[in-house]
Amino acid sequence: MKTASALNTYLKETGGWVAAQLEACTRCGICAEACHFYQALGNPEYAPVWKLEPLRRAYEQRFTLAGKLKLALGMEKRLTDSDLEHWSQIVYEACTVCDKCAFVCPMGIEIGPLIHKVRTGLAAAGLVPGNLAEATDKQKTIGSPLGVTDEMWRERIDWITDEWEADIPVDKAGAETLMVFTSIELMKFPDNLAFIAKILTQAGENWTVSSKGREVVNFGFFEADEELTRLFMHRVFQAAEELGVKRIVISECGHAYEAFRWTAANIMKVPPGLEIIHITELIHQYWKSGRIKIKEGAFDGETITFHDSCKIQRLGGLINQPREILQVLAPTSFKEMTPNKEQSMCCGGGGGVISIKEADSNRYAVFEMKLEQLQDIQAQGVCMTCSNCRLQFVDSLAHFNSTIKVHSLAELVAKALI
């Protein structure tokens, strides 16, 4: 039964786009060199191309004569429930869908999105790891993967408003910009809300947050369950339509940006004329147009580096914007890690990995490599634009007893506002 729904999903998802790329693979194994999970843990099953195995088998065995021949000759076996359970571990616990593999693949195969499709099948088969499924269920029923209820949310917003003397308008009619935060920020990094609010207020933005569309994180997207992905985005779009805003600003969250900016229009109805923008881009626009001014060299002296998040930098294209700002904030002490930009190494916590307890050891192993990169340049602080990365950094740095400070870009900008 599980296998049947997974197989049906794979067949449904297999169009020319998937098939052409699966056919293009030459089994060269170079993608493994890009994968931080394989690099850190050395398990050959973590090679990105191997993660596509269920999709490839479904495609070849159902759609191609060669696949059928292989089945007949006993060279390959049909997918079974236990196969899928096995791949559920590989695909959810040892992959952040960071898509770095696509950038080293000599054939340019988009392995990330294909792994996303593998997850879709596993989600249809109900093989999502327990913790991730729980969190998704919480988002479905309560509205937040961290279990933040409406009342909790209001209390929290009130508390932040008091604590940091920030001005956060809620459900303000006539607002132009809808700011959507993540529960991670709300619960773990509440100051980030205050910093963003401060920047938006300083820029004179007519903005609001919505009590209905209050969660930007999309655990349906982590699971790759398309229906849930749509449902969670639908909540935000509905709120935007009700408030009549012109644009949605995605807070510092990678997967949410990927879902809203790059996926939504292809899988669901997006309110026409609605602009979707990431907070990093917005801050950069404010600064460029002079709507906010930041103090030059505000953080000079502290060796600070920038961590490129997979979904915001490598796949979101916001590579230069944060760097331009950081070069103003720390003109002499800003240092790049290697590799960086499109080729940067993922934090290891994205793609839902951080919410799965069984994946903790994987996550720390991967972060050790990131830590080495940080130590190589003797970084004292690291800045990033993704709360998921930030959570992974904070948690793992504590795990490794490191004193490197973790900043969000909004935090640095807000602190340097003149």
Add this chain to the structure above:
Amino acid sequence: MDWTEILRFSRGPLFHFSLIIFIAGMIYRLVRIIFLGWEKDRVKNQGSKWSGVIISYLKGLIILPFIPWVRRTFRNNALTFIAGGLFHLSLFLVLIFGEAHILVWQSLFGVSWAPLPNPIVDWLAAVGIISLIILLINRLTHPVLRLLTKLPVWINWTLVFLPFVTGYIMYHHLWFPYEVIFSLHLIFVCLLLIWIPFSRMSHFLFYFFSRTIHGARAGKRAVSP
């Protein structure tokens, strides 16, 4: 067994048959995939898809195969990159600019062009053979490749290696009478031609799909592919 007859058979009916299978098979493969349907992209662009595609090809043709040290992750497997790149370079140059191969193109398409000097083609072929051996050793030892490599991949390697090595032996008149090794060369080429459409060897065609897809996706998002 009369090898002159076998040679004539390989040059004539066998090559003819293999080419027909190759054409039919490749079209079959292509059509089967294209007709699976393509989804329309409705997401607004941030950068230019076209520039992404162009950079994607440039990178795929030059940087990835030959300049692996520019990126740290590549260094782990630089040998594979360079051997893979050199193998393909050797394959294309030998196939396009070897005098004997030009005669084949001429008989097929009616046009011919100036060949590369034989010693250069000879060195290129040697480079190709050495690269293939390096790639084989890599495939035998690398844990990921051992996991990925199934029987068809071994067949791929063998069917590429044999024409290369028989061609090399033939050029140098080593060990075998010329017509024997020539016939073997042609027979292996014909086997390869028949094998290509039904194996991953057809990646030479799907390369253009995947690199375009990757380039367009990266270009759309304003990153360098």
Add this chain to the structure above:
Amino acid sequence: MKEKSIYEHLKEKGLSRRDFIKLCGTIAGMMGLEFAPPVKALGKMVHPDPTEMVAKALSSQPKLPIVWLEFQDCAGCSEAMSRSSSPLLSKLVLNDLAIEYHETLMASAGYQAEKAKEECLKDYYGRYVLVVEGSPTLAEDGIYCTVAGKSNLDLLREAADGAAAIIATGNCASFGGIPKAKPNPTRACGVGEIIKDKPVVNIPGCPAIPEVTTGTILHFLIMGKLPETDHLKRPLVFYGHTVHDHCLRRPFYEAGKFADNFDGDRARKGYCLYHLGCKGPITYNACASLKWERGLSYPVQSGHPCLGCSEPNFWDGGGFYQGQSAALIPPAAKTSALAAGAGLAAGSTLAGINSAKKNRAKKALASAAENSPTDSTTAAPPEKKEE
């Protein structure tokens, strides 16, 4: 009465001992006997001096009787013989070393000639060498080539019966040659395909190099047996290397310098003729080393690509000016289109089947979703945008 030896014959003609030894040296060279086979003497292996060996043989052997038959041919091999580069040698061989019956060259004709042959076959039964020029024909019991009312098959069998050895000279006698070219109406074939019970050696070529034919005859005369041959029964001494191996244009081949037409600058510079269809690399013959006309030249040297005339079926092996690696049957545009069409049909059929499978999968997923209990706490998922 003991027959006179060849040396005695020559002595009668006024050949001095000195000239005789010189001749022996020449003959030894002709036969490729630079190194005579080792013999056991006084308990150890020694290499006898080839000239000495030849001299010994000529001094003790009587003249070798030769019967020369012609079937479907152009007499080109005989022509080549008579105008051979070394008139001295072929004359020597044909006049002084051997006595013979040759339909084309002999003075007599008609019944007289037939009688001479009959006598020859009878007198030298079991001793003579049969040289065949031209291809025998199998069709209709050989009526396509008859001499004096006898079919060539009968003639061949009759002559072969008492032959000590058979030498097939020229591509026609060796492999069927031009008469065998498609569609081969007379069913021409090589002598070796008809005569199985006698030793046959093939001297293919179009024509056969005269020195090779005489050299082979001399070999039999001196060594008492036919020379060692390759798988096509060609003497290894002369057919052990390809024309390409010893080609004078070989350096151009190695350097990748090729003439692209017969009239161009590159052709004038003497570049390799590979591109113009030279079959040198697959043709085993002594052209490039022995050459023709007293070692004056050979086809490739004179500017023409090798035709491969010492190989079986060279006539049907693609055009003479078509490169030897070229495809012999390039698929016609129509054939390619048909193949593409077949691929298209097969591909679309499978694509159709796959689309149906895909739709079934979609339906199955949709019905599974309908059957699952809906959650009241979640809003209805929005529809996928359709266009």
